[in-house]
Amino acid sequence: MLLYKLWRSFVKEILLLKRDIGGIVIIFVMPLLLIITITLIQDSTFKNLEGSKIPIIFIDNDKSEVSKNIKQELESSKSFELLTNFTEKSAQDAVFGGDYQMAIVIPKNLTKDINSNIDSKVQTIVSSFGLESDSSAVKKNVSKAQDIHLYFDPATNIGFKNNVMNAVNKMVFEIENKKIYKAFQDQLGTTENLAENKNLISFKEITPKKGKTDVMPNSVQHNVPAWALFAIFFIVVPLSINLVKEKSQGTSVRVRISPTPYFIHILGKTFTYLIICVIQFLLMVAVGIYLFPYMDLPQFDVTGKMFQLIVVTIFAGLAAIGFGVLLGTVADTQEQSAPFGATSVVVLAAVGGIWVPVFLMPEFMQTIAKFSPMNWGLNAYYDIILRNSGIGGIAKEITFLFLFYVAMVAISLFYERKQNAV
Known part of the structure; x- marks a missing residue:
C-alpha cells in the first residue's frame, strides 16, 4: 500500500513537470551549452593547440x-x-x-x-x-x-x-x-x-599510467564532472518553485489532509528529480564521449568508472533535492524561491571549487569549502576520474552528501509541521 502511494506521488510529479516542458528543456539544454562553451574556452590551458600562438x-x-x-x-x-x-x-x-x-x-x-x-x-x-x-x-x-x-x-x-x-x-x-x-x-x-655541460639536476614529472601510456589530465576531465554537478544542483530552482506553487494553489493542503504521510510526498519528489539528475549526468557524459572528439577536444574516458560515477551522481542529486525541498518549504512566493535558489547555487559552486580551484582560495575560504556539498561531490568525481578511486575511496564524500539530504528534509518536515500545527 505504501509503495502504491509512493508510485502515485511519483506520477503526480511527472504530470506537474509535463506542464512546464520549456523549463525541463532548459534544465537539460542549459548545462550542455555551458559545458561545451567552458570546455572550449579552457582547453588551451591544458594543451597547446597547434597554431594558437x-x-x-x-x-x-x-x-x-x-x-x-x-x-x-x-x-x-x-x-x-x-x-x-x-x-x-x-x-x-x-x-x-x-x-x-x-x-x-x-x-x-x-x-x-x-x-x-x-x-x-x-x-x-x-x-x-x-x-x-x-x-x-x-x-x-x-x-x-x-x-x-x-x-x-x-x-x-x-x-x-x-x-x-x-x-x-x-x-x-x-x-x-x-x-x-x-x-x-x-x-x-x-x-x-x-x-x-648540462644541468647536474633536472626535473622529471611522474604521471599516472594506463598500461604503458601516460595519463595526462585535460580540460574535459575537469569540466564534465564540475558542470554536471552544477547542473544537478540547479534543479533546486524548479523544485522549489513547484513546492511554492503547491502552497499557492492549495495542493499542499490536500496533501496534508490525505491519508498519505507527508514524507511520502517528499519521497515522490525525490525519486522524480533524482531521475532528472541522472539523465542530466548521462547527457553530459554522452557529450564528452561522442561530441567532444568532433570539436577537437579530448574524449571523456569513463572506462571502468561508470558505476562509481552514477553512485556519486545519485548522492549529489539527493543533496541538491534536499536543499531544494528546504528552500521550497521555507519560501512563500516564487519571487523568493527562484532568485534565491539560483543565487545560492552559484555561491555554492564558487565556494565548492567549480569556478576557482579550492587551493587558490584564501585559507578561510578553503575552510568554508570543506562544508560545501558541491565540494564533496566534486572531490568524489575527481577521486574516481583523476585518482582512480573506488567506492571505498569516496565513502566519506557520499556519506556527507546523504547526511546533508537527510538534514535538509528533516528540517523541512519539522518546519512544515510547525507551520501547520493547530
Whole structure:
C-alpha cells in the first residue's frame, strides 16, 4: 500500500513537470551549452593547440649574441608570435592600450655589458687564487647591470605575467651561466668545453599510467564532472518553485489532509528529480564521449568508472533535492524561491571549487569549502576520474552528501509541521 502511494506521488510529479516542458528543456539544454562553451574556452590551458600562438612585441636594441639567443628561445617555445616593427614608445602605447598582451625590449649593449661584467668577476676570482690578473682592468671593465623592459597589458592575467617573467629570467640565467663557464675556460686555459655541460639536476614529472601510456589530465576531465554537478544542483530552482506553487494553489493542503504521510510526498519528489539528475549526468557524459572528439577536444574516458560515477551522481542529486525541498518549504512566493535558489547555487559552486580551484582560495575560504556539498561531490568525481578511486575511496564524500539530504528534509518536515500545527 505504501509503495502504491509512493508510485502515485511519483506520477503526480511527472504530470506537474509535463506542464512546464520549456523549463525541463532548459534544465537539460542549459548545462550542455555551458559545458561545451567552458570546455572550449579552457582547453588551451591544458594543451597547446597547434597554431594558437600569442602575438607579443619584441624590440631588439642590442642586436647581438644575448638578444639573438633570447629571440631564438621565444620562437622555439611555439607559444609566441614575435612582432618586431615597433619602437619602445609605440610598443608601450600598444600594450597599455590593450592591443597586445606584452612587449619585451632588449636594451642597447646588453651583450657587451654582460661580457664585461662576467670577465671582471672571473678575473677577480682568478686573482684571489694568486693567479695573474690585471686589477686595474678588473675595475675598468665593471659596467652597470642592464634591465630588460617588460610591458604587460594591465588586464593581463597575473599567472601569465609570472610565467613569462620566470621564463625570461631562466633564459637570461642560462645564457649568463654559459658565458661564465666560457670565461673561466679562457682564463684557466682548459680545453674542456664547460659551456656544453648540462644541468647536474633536472626535473622529471611522474604521471599516472594506463598500461604503458601516460595519463595526462585535460580540460574535459575537469569540466564534465564540475558542470554536471552544477547542473544537478540547479534543479533546486524548479523544485522549489513547484513546492511554492503547491502552497499557492492549495495542493499542499490536500496533501496534508490525505491519508498519505507527508514524507511520502517528499519521497515522490525525490525519486522524480533524482531521475532528472541522472539523465542530466548521462547527457553530459554522452557529450564528452561522442561530441567532444568532433570539436577537437579530448574524449571523456569513463572506462571502468561508470558505476562509481552514477553512485556519486545519485548522492549529489539527493543533496541538491534536499536543499531544494528546504528552500521550497521555507519560501512563500516564487519571487523568493527562484532568485534565491539560483543565487545560492552559484555561491555554492564558487565556494565548492567549480569556478576557482579550492587551493587558490584564501585559507578561510578553503575552510568554508570543506562544508560545501558541491565540494564533496566534486572531490568524489575527481577521486574516481583523476585518482582512480573506488567506492571505498569516496565513502566519506557520499556519506556527507546523504547526511546533508537527510538534514535538509528533516528540517523541512519539522518546519512544515510547525507551520501547520493547530
